[in-house]
Amino acid sequence: MSNVYVYMRFTRRKLLAGVGTGLAVGVAGCTGDLTAEGAAFGAIEASLSASAQSETGYTHHRTVEDTVSQQFERFGFTRTVDVTNVIAEYDRAIELGILGMRLQAAVFATLSTPQVRILTRTFNPVAEMSSLEIAEMIQERYENIENAVEDGTFETEVAGRSTTVTRFTADARLIELGQSVELYLYVSEAVEVGDDFVVTVAAHPRAFGREEGLVRALMAGVGV
Numbered sequence: 001m002s003n004v005y006v007y008m009r010f011t012r013r014k015l016l017a018g019v020g021t022g023l024a025v026g027v028a029g030c031t032g033d034l035t036a037e038g039a040a041f042g043a044i045e046a047s048l049s050a051s052a053q054s055e056t057g058y059t060h061h062r063t064v065e066d067t068v069s070q071q072f073e074r075f076g077f078t079r080t081v082d083v084t085n086v087i088a089e090y091d092r093a094i095e096l097g098i099l100g101m102r103l104q105a106a107v108f109a110t111l112s113t114p115q116v117r118i119l120t121r122t123f124n125p126v127a128e129m130s131s132l133e134i135a136e137m138i139q140e141r142y143e144n145i146e147n148a149v150e151d152g153t154f155e156t157e158v159a160g161r162s163t164t165v166t167r168f169t170a171d172a173r174l175i176e177l178g179q180s181v182e183l184y185l186y187v188s189e190a191v192e193v194g195d196d197f198v199v200t201v202a203a204h205p206r207a208f209g210r211e212e213g214l215v216r217a218l219m220a221g222v223g224v
Contacts, residue, residue: 041083041114044195067082107203134199134201150167151184161191162191165188166189181206
């Protein structure tokens, strides 16, 4: 049997667009000094260190920047706020030789989204979200992941900051095979890193067991 490459496709741009739109709406509801053209906010990539990649077997897949523009009106004037989010994607291939398959189902991603500051106020919906709310957003914005149910929490570090990680059970559909697989999905609460907020997400088939130690190593290996 020839090798079959299986990949769970996530519509991450939709997730980023949703975050960026929420940011712009938050700015629209406040008062502050903006330029005549508006304002722009950008995040810095949160990446997985080379040592963490070597330790975990995950490799960099791609980094995507997504800029969302939102116009709003204040006192009769229209302004545009541009928000650039950065997502870095990593994955790990699992060879299932007995089935002649290469399963690319173990995924890790970091999302960096900028704090939007107007005068002394900061706006960013991700910073106020719980892991459950973030997971619900992922279900809405990622194709093929659904039915997330909370399965426990643990403490770890992301970019040197302590945070809470919530583990969920979820279902995903493998596109090429047209089959469903049960997943463990791990979502960290947002941590503040410089002028950004960083969220990390990991997912792998439940057949591998709870890889909590591996997930801790991934999240601890994130830096900016």
